[in-house]
Amino acid sequence: MGHREDLLEGAKRCLLEKGFARTTARDIVRESGTNLASIGYHYGSKDTLLAEAYISIVEGISDHFDGEGQSLTGTEPGSLERFHEVWKNIIGTMRTPGSPWHLSMEVVAMGDKLPGVRDHLAKAQREGARGIIPMLMGGLEEDVPEADVDTLGKFYMTLMMGLIAQWTFDPETATDAGELTEGLRRVMEAMGGKVPPATLEESS
Structure with missing residues (x-):
């Protein structure tokens, strides 16, 4: 590996051990x-490197969201069964001892103290919203319309x-996957299968 890859792997290990706020450039x-100069040369700043390292960690976890391509083949896209299966897989990554998802909460809690990390991850979150839609609804990530990212994608990321x-x-x-799915089923049941037209606008 070159310095760029070495820095990324080192930053990932530091994040998992110390988190964002406690990781220094010298730690990495x-x-x-x-060396310190390599951080600026390859990533521009320590915050950008840490953000890239976190994205890499999340990408590794997300391989399990669809059962690594195995467990979704028997469920219908858009169905409650698919909804349950995907969220069961996602929640499974949160049950793991030492799950790195706590790093997301650190960014939420300390965002003002980590502006470079926060801003970088905020942009990446949109692509996360785009990527989760095909898992639940079928289709290809590259075909997901922007309107779906702004609605379905944001809905799923809010759940996440x-x-x-x-x-x-x-x-x-x-909440486990069964409870989440039952909650959605009850909402659908309360609506009586009626889907109102999409005319709602932001109220604030």
Whole structure:
């Protein structure tokens, strides 16, 4: 590996051990066997490097969202069964001891102190919203319309952040996939299968 890759791997290890706020540039250099100048040359800043490292960690976790391509083949896209299957897989990554999802909560809680990280990850979150839609609704990521990213994608990311918060705060009472799916089923049942036209606008 070159210095760029070494820095990324070193930053990932530092994040998992220390989190964003406690990781220094010297920590990364020591862990990666590189030098301080390499951070600026390859990533521009420590915050950008940490953000890229976190995105890389999340991408590794997200391989499990669809059962690594195995467990979704028997469920219909857009169905409650598919909804349950995907969220079961996602929540499974939150149950793992030492799950890195707590890093998301650190950015939420300390965003003002980590502006470079926060701004970089805010942009990446949109692509996360785009990527989760095909898992639940079928199709290809590259074909997802921007309007779907702004509606379905944001809806799913809102569920994601809520679950991360619950599983970080109190795993014993956090929502599981069965409860989440039953909640959605009850909402659908209360609507009587009627879907109103999409005319709602922002009220604030």
